[in-house]
Amino acid sequence: QSALTQPASVSGSPGQSITISCTGTSSDVGAYNYVSWYQQHPGKAPKLMISEVTDRPSGVSNRFSGSKSGNTASLTISGLQAEDEADYYCNSYTTTNTYVFGTGTKVTV
Amino acid sequence: QVQLQESGPGLVKPSETLSLTCTVSGGSISGYYWGWIRQPPGEGLEWIGYVYSTGSTNYNPSLKSRVTISGDTSKNQFSLKLTSVTAADTAVYYCARYHLGGAYFDYWGQGTLVTVSS
Numbered sequence: 001q002s003a004l005t006q007p008a009s010v011s012g013s014p015g016q017s018i019t020i021s022c023t024g025t026s027s028d029v030g031a032y033n034y035v036s037w038y039q040q041h042p043g044k045a046p047k048l049m050i051s052e053v054t055d056r057p058s059g060v061s062n063r064f065s066g067s068k069s070g071n072t073a074s075l076t077i078s079g080l081q082a083e084d085e086a087d088y089y090c091n092s093y094t095t096t097n098t099y100v101f102g103t104g105t106k107v108t109v
Numbered sequence: 110q111v112q113l114q115e116s117g118p119g120l121v122k123p124s125e126t127l128s129l130t131c132t133v134s135g136g137s138i139s140g141y142y143w144g145w146i147r148q149p150p151g152e153g154l155e156w157i158g159y160v161y162s163t164g165s166t167n168y169n170p171s172l173k174s175r176v177t178i179s180g181d182t183s184k185n186q187f188s189l190k191l192t193s194v195t196a197a198d199t200a201v202y203y204c205a206r207y208h209l210g211g212a213y214f215d216y217w218g219q220g221t222l223v224t225v226s227s
Contacts, residue, residue, distance in 0.1 A: 001170065003153065034212035038154075045203055045220050046146075046154065051213040089154050093212040098169060099156040101146075 004029065004090055004102035011108040017078040020105045022090035023071060028100055030071035034093035037066060037075045041086045049088075050075060077107070085109045111136040113204050113218035120224050121198075127191040127223055131204030138162050138180055142207035143187045144214065145178060147200040155200075159207045160187055194225045 005023040012018040022029065022037075029035055033053045038046035048057055050066035053073060063078045073092070077084055090102035117129035131143065144159030158168035160178040168176050172191070180187040191198060201222050205214040 032212075036211075036213035038214075045217040046214075047217070048213060048215050051208070051215075052211045055211070057215065091154075091156075091213070096170075097167060099212065101154040101156060104153040 001094065001096070001098055001100050004092060004100055006088075006090060006102040006105045008103070009106045009108065012077075012080045014080055014082065014109060016080050017076060018080060018107065020075045020077075020088055020090075020107070022073040022075070022092075022102045024073075024092055024100070025071055027096070028071075028092040028094040029068065029073050031095050032093050033068065035066070035068060035073040036091045037064075037073075038089045038091065039084075039086050040089065046089065080109055082109050111206060111216045113206070113216060115202060115204050115218045115221040117221065117223070119222060120226065121194055122227050123195055123225055124193055127189070127194050127198060127225070129189045129202055129204075129221065129223070131187050131189075131218055133185050133187075133206075137182075138185050138187060139182050142209050143178075143180060144205050144207040145189045146203045146205060146214070148203070148220075149197075149200045152200075157189065157191075157202075161209075196225050199223065199225045 037050040040046045053068045054066045112134045139162045145157040175192045177190040201220040203220045204218040206216040
């Protein structure tokens with residue numbers, strides 16, 4: 001099972017919007033609406049930001065939103081803030097009842 | 110608020126067994142799924158597997174032959190055993206609560222670094 005493909009880095013200025021892509025196949029991202037996104041600051045545990053493609057857990061800023069088209073899921077951060085600088089990982093359920101993470105994207109503000 | 114805390118040796122010798130325990134507080138492990146994820150230094154996340162409180166499990170195929178995840182409802186803990194370790198198993202190991210219905214991990218431990226070295 002290969003890792004989902006994410007851009008290595010994405011950058012933006014404060015206040016701007018950025019989008020991180022997560023590309024898989026018809027056996028994972030494209031098969032179900034079970035894509036989640038995690039934010040990880042250096043030396044810290046990952047934090048759930050988006051579940052089931054679009055759902056935002058309680059306490060997560062509404063500046064974070066998710067979407068999916070075909071085999072590619074996306075995380076958009078609007079109104080970029082300094083505190084958003086972190087690594088971001090997508091995760092998907094697969095048709096073989098396993099789970100695969102993305103390669104990770106470093107966001108620089 | 111559910112909290113998770115990993116514990117176990119930080120150094121394991123090659124060919125030996127890595128054993129970690131995750132203690133859950135603020136809620137019962139009964140009725141939930143609990144999993145392990147690891148992250149080699151400077152690399153990305155890798156799903157290891159999960160266990161339901163009744164004992165049913167699901168493992169990453171690439172690790173399945175070496176992994177055992179089990180739960181102990183009396184201690185409100187669950188554990189990870191990884192046999193025949195090599196340097197490639199050096200990583201930060203995270204325990205997390207897994208939400209089966211939505212296929213996501215919602216609560217995470219802080220992580221513990223395990224180094225495989227003689």
